[in-house]
Amino acid sequence: MKLFRIGAVALAGIGFVTPAFSGEVTLDKSHTKVEFTVTHLTISDVTGRFDDFAAKGTFDEKASALSGLQVTIKAESINTNDADRDKHLRGADFFDTGKHPEITFKQSKPAVLRKGVPTAVVGDLTMRGVTKPVTLLLTYKGTVKDPWGNNKAGFSASTKVNRKDYGVSWSKTMDTGGAVVSDEVSISIAGEVAIK
Secondary structure (H helix, E strand, O other): OEEOOOOOEOOOOOOOOOOOOEEEEEEEEEEEEEEEEEEEOOOEEEEEEEOOEEEEEEEEOOOOEEEEEEEEEEHHHEEOOOHHHHHHHHOOOOOOOOOOOEEEEEEOOOEEOEOOEOEEEEEEEEEOOEEEEEEEEEEEEEEEEOOOOOEEEEEEEEEEEEHHHHOOOOOOEOOOOOEOEOOEEEEEEEEEEEEO
16 A cells, blocks of 8 residues: 555654644655454464555545545555565465556545544455455544644554455365465554645
């Protein structure tokens, strides 16, 4: 997800007061992470991340309204800290990044955010050429002015999807009957944006 301009984030500078604003939000990638978690062998959780992502959108602080959010993730940037596994994940058994280089989320209707309260942000997730509606639970953490005079906002967001709904279907069945890789994938995003 390299295009990540979300309307909501601030992990530092608590106590600063900024005037209300409205404008485009631009992802502060150095303070943002995009991660996913799956269950492995039915007994443990494995977490990976995407290193290349972005987003754009519009945030009106006075109305607490987020609209037009579009997120793009480069599937090739998947990173699970295991080179062989990452190569397999990029291949046809999973993301097939040669044919489907991007994972995208497009917000379908505006959302009114309340500070500290998880809010449903509805949109369409496209992965491996398949588009389905999903709901992100986004928590707006407030806005501040950083020591360099920039308006910043903080957010966290999460959702769960069934990877098989998107054709990411590889797995094997163990002797005990459980799957090597769970169908359900938890996705979490957290970070900061600059508002212009």
